[in-house]
Amino acid sequence: MLLDALRREAPAEPGPETRLADIPPAPAPARQPAQAASRGIAVTARDLRKSFDGHAVIEGLDLFLPAGGFTAVVGRSGCGKSTLLRLILGLEAPTGGRILLEGPESGPRRSDPPKRIMFQEPRLLPWARVVDNVTVGLSGHGSRAERRERALAALAEVGLSDKAGQWPATLSGGQRQRVALARALVGRPGLLALDEPLGALDALTRIGMQDLIERIWLAQGFTALLVTHDVSEAVALADRILVVEAGRIALDLRVDVPRPRRRGDPDLARLEGRILDHLLGAEPNL
Amino acid sequence: MMRPTPLGRLRDTALPWLLPVVILLGWQAAVSAGLVSNRFMPAPLDVVRAGWEAGRTGELWTNLWVSTLRALSGFAVGGGIGFALGLANGLSRLSERLTDTSVQMVRNVPHLSLIPLVILWFGIGEEAKLFLVALGVFFPIYANTLHGIRSVDPALVEMGRVYGMSRTELFTRVVLPGALPSIFVGLRYALGIMWLTLIVAETISASSGLGYMAMQAREFMLVDVVVLAILIYAALGKLADALTRQLERACLAWNPAYRSA
Structure with missing residues (x-):
């Protein structure tokens, strides 16, 4: 039933995203001195x-x-x-x-x-270790070792390198949300x-x-x-x-x-x- | 929390066995003192002797092997079908609409009431036992698999979808692990029903197996063998339960409720 629902909703995505020529070019983001x-x-x-x-x-x-x-x-x-x-x-x-x-x-x-989203709740998979939760953000990209490496780098970015092998249940609320942030960032979102x-x-x-x-x-x-x-x-x-x-x-x-x-x-x-x-x-x- | 001392750990391990040991000693004492006639209740030592005898002649092992094989094959067939149908009905509304009502109707028929019918169909051969065990095991596995899949957190499924998981990935990484605790509940129920069904079936109609051994012993008034058979059932049930526990600990280590102390 769950997957039925998915199948129904999935096609909603590509529809409205078609490129139009008449959209004005994006102005450069102002006032961001140090921005990449x-x-x-x-x-x-x-x-x-x-x-x-x-x-x-x-x-x-x-x-x-x-x-x-x-x-x-x-x-x-x-x-x-x-x-x-x-x-x-x-x-x-x-x-x-x-x-x-x-x-x-x-x-x-x-x-x-x-495109990535961070929800109000962390929505981590409780049955996957922290690092495996982060690799969820790389679904279908690269080899297993490559994904793991990138996930560890993303965890380092949010300051949770030492928690990579833990279960989400052992983390505090703030740490869980940081794992969710790492998961959102690991795929280099636009x-x-x-x-x-x-x-x-x-x-x-x-x-x-x-x-x-x-x-x-x-x-x-x-x-x-x-x-x-x-x-x-x-x-x-x-x-x-x-x-x-x-x-x-x-x-x-x-x-x-x-x-x-x-x-x-x-x-x-x-x-x-x-x-x-x-x-x-x-x-x-x- | 205090660190458990070796003595404390010993006490924790020994405590659950205290009651059975006291009962056994009391029982032996009552029979030895002549308070209970050993025509109705053999002393524990008589049961041990009967077990030794049956083990020596090989009769015990043959029957145990036959029963185990029946139990496991019935479990594999019924559990396999129950698991597959539970998955199908959990994942597809069409499949659920098509089959769930019928399954629920059949579920309310006590499967042991089918024994006369099953004997008419299959005689007292292996098929009869296999059929009954499979039928008994099917329902708990089916119902708990279905319930497990339905109760997977939809927020996690949405997350998986946003993060671009394929349908296969969504199933293996989100839906199945989420349903696993419930599936294990079904597994434990099913193991209990598996032994129960088999023993009843073997007691009523069989020419080998533990149930048959107990019935034969009754004909010859060998109370000690009857009691031996009953004790073996208890041990087998405990063994199945312990194995499931180990499996749960391995598979559900992420869940604080299942983590070993």
């Missing part, structure tokens, strides 16, 4: 619609995410931000409109870098979607993870899309923040604060206040 040459995927959504059982969740949304940018999507729960992310990843088929993903300079049919990946972590672990994600993003230059309801997390990490309300983009803000950003920076605090005011003011019932 971008190998990110640019995302364009045109008049995107999605409804579940006749109930519209996304209503005519237009969006352009430049390659290599770090965009955060914030909004109240139920505003459609997670659905937006799942549509971009191809986990759901849109009811209307289209989504275009464009790889970096993909000239003569180079295989595009993969687009990394983060669906509230730090929501279940304690405050200090969260800050550590935010720094880790920022550092890796700067080094690898993938396009990052972070969905969160934590506005301070959004302003700390993103160079652009989209506030989603009732299935549309209500606010599109640039975060012009240089990196590395200091926690408690007044500019960030002002921006956070503005977004929170907007979110709180947007609810007429309050």
Whole structure:
């Protein structure tokens, strides 16, 4: 039954991804002094619609995410931000409109870098050792030894080299989420979607993870899309923040604060206040 | 936690055996003192002697071998079919719609009630025993395999899909390992049913095997052999259970609930 469901949903992916010539070229990601040459995927959504059982969740949304940018999507729960992310990843088929993903300079049919997602829960395979969980991110690539080597390198990147042979059950919540990050990064993604990946972590672990994600993003230059309801997390990490309300983009803000950003920076605090005011003011019932 | 001392470890190993040993000693004492007639209940030493005798003539080994072979072949056939059908119905809705209702109906028939029918069909040959054991083993394996596959975390399946696993990979890396704990539960139930079915079948209609040996002994009032047969059943059941435990520990080492202390 499970596999039946897979078979049904699988074809949803390649459909909306066809290349169109009329999409404007991606502007270079601004204000990233130390960023590596971008190998990110640019995302364009045109008049995107999605409804579940006749109930519209996304209503005519237009969006352009430049390659290599770090965009955060914030909004109240139920505003459609997670659905937006799942549509971009191809986990759901849109009811209307289209989504275009464009790889970096993909000239003569180079295989595009993969899109990866980090979920709110780590979703590690409990029956696979940490290193084998990371090789899941390399499904169908290279020899066994090669995959293992790359997985160990990715684990080193998130600072978990010494846990490679352990079972996931023996790790702490933060460590598990770092393994999930290594799994997402090991395939060198062009687009990394983060669906509230730090929501279940304690405050200090969260800050550590935010720094880790920022550092890796700067080094690898993938396009990052972070969905969160934590506005301070959004302003700390993103160079652009989209506030989603009732299935549309209500606010599109640039975060012009240089990196590395200091926690408690007044500019960030002002921006956070503005977004929170907007979110709180947007609810007429309050 | 305190490190177990050698003495503590010995105590932990010995403790489960304390009760059986005390019962055996009490039993021997009761029979030796004449409190119990050994026409109804032989003393443990008589049973040991009967075992020695049966082992010396080779009768015991022949019967044990015949019974084990029957049990295992019935288990392989019934368990194999149950496992395959459980997988099919767990993975394909069509297959489930087609067969599950029928299987559930048949499941509610006590399989031992088919003995008269089976004797009519197969006589008292090997096929009758094989059929009954296979039928008895089929249901627990089927039901637990199906349940195991259904209860695999859909979040992990989605993860596997996003990470580009092929259908085969998804099955071998996510679905099957996820279903394994439940499949093992089915395996242990099935092993119990396997012995039970075989003994009943051999007791009622057979010309060899442990059940037959016990029935023959009853005809000649050899109570010690009857008790010997019963004790062998207990030992075989315990052996099967211990083997499954070892297998579980090896296969489910990732699960804290199964990790050996």
